[in-house]
Amino acid sequence: MRVVIKVGSSSLTTADGHLDPDRVGTVVDAVVAVRARGDEVVLVSSGAIAAGLGPLALPQRPRDLPTQQAAAAVGQRALIAHYSEAFAAAGLVVGQVLLTVDDVSRRSHYRNAHQTFAKLLELGVVPVVNENDTVATSEIRFGDNDRLAALVAHLVHADELILLSDVDGLYTGHPDLPDSRPIATVASEADLAGVDVARVGSAVGTGGMVTKIEAARIATAAGIPVRLTSAARAIEAVEGQPVGTRFAPTGKRRATRLLWLAHASETRGRLVLDAGARRALVERGASLLAAGVVAVEGEFSGGDPVDVVGPDGALVARGIVNYDSAELPAMLGRSTSDLAASMGADHERAVIHRDDLILMA
Structure with a gap:
């Protein structure tokens, strides 16, 4: 079995932008659990820009592109260093893979990325994937890593995509509202009728529930089930427990070229x-x-x-x-x-x- 796990910035960092070792450790424990049972895992991790806020004394995520790129340059080093050290303690080697949308929208790049992932997994490496924010231009935009995670799931022929967020699943409205109800299963678009997902991301992230749903649509349309839950429940999610929201597959696996055409091509x-x-x-x-x-x-x-x-x-x-x-x-x-x-x-x-x-x- 092959699993792709995606974790957002707000699930890895403190409010002031520093990486939180305990939060990173929770995600690492989930990945180690997958590997311990003999399965393969790819980790799609946000957090580079967020991790650069603290060292650069920036109070919040910058809006201008140059400062975002500077924060990513500083933060990416900190992010991968934390992962490398944590996984090494479990005897696992990390491979950093930085992608832009261009890498999954140009046919030759897409093929090369597939071959790289295949070799890393064959060698027992844990690929840690992130948006290449330091050099990206228009690619730094709302929710890109959610969409990227869905595309990576198809790229590596994953059997499941797990989206870890700062909320424990999909609700009928904002989770803080008393009349909002959790949704355990989404079997079709009909199950999303009337769901209010107009929730922006956190101070250190870019995504919201809208981008999680879009990522789920991409993956499930290609036959890949999706589990959405909080990072705090990552272990339960990888163990297959019924936490958060499960998005059931709605389509069949199709040629990589066709998914690229449908969702990644410009x-x-x-x-x-x-x-x-x-x-x-x-x-x-x-x-x-x-x-x-x-x-x-x-x-x-x-x-x-x-x-x-x-x-x-x-x-x-x-x-x-x-x-x-x-x-x-x-x-x-x-x-x-x-x-x-x-x-x-x-x-x-x-x-x-x-x-x-x-x-x-």
Whole structure:
């Protein structure tokens, strides 16, 4: 069994931004418990920026990017040092893996990341993953590590994702309100109807319940169950006890490329379809041919991810395009045989092959 555990900044630090050794120790104990039973574990840990607040005498998480990056540069060293020392006491070796969204949105980077994780786990190393906040730009944004944890869970073919937070599960409203009720199981989107999750993150974190739910959606859609609970109950969670909230799988495991397309890719442009092409994609699972494309928007190259929209502009699918945006306008509305006759056999390819396309609607 392979487990991904994600812990947020507020679960690792004191109010003034210093790492709390006891809180870090609780997370480490949970990871050690997973390894002790013979399973593999990947730890996705926030906390670099938060851990830098105390040493830099910053009263709260900075809003400007340069100061965030400075705090991350100082805090990441402290964070991994604590983990290395704590895991070494249990006879485990730590491997630091710093990722940005780019590493899970570009196809070649995604493949390389998968190979790195596979080798680390094969060697018995505990990968400790964090957002590379020191060099990231737009990637430092609300809830990124929750989303990143879900993508990492799929990347390493995890059997379970455990999200550790500063609350002990999902509630129907703010946990402090007397009429809020805990939700033990989320089996479908219907179970989230009427749930108020408009709760911002803590002073040292960036996430909130909204990002936890989004991470759960990503993982469960790929067939990975999710457990959401507090860091204080981490041991109970890894032991399989019914703590917090369990999000049941809603979909099947799919090719890594398709999950990347659905949730991690930054699309470079749009292809607008006619009604017939939209039906062919949605109802028959067909490839996208030039004959059904009526407009090209944006600049992209062959191999880039693009959005595919219907005549009304609504998103239909996302896929890897086989042609540059500069050459597609001359191909629009033309049959494959016509393109091959006038432009060469190389243009017999589909604009997007069905194996490189995922429906989004």
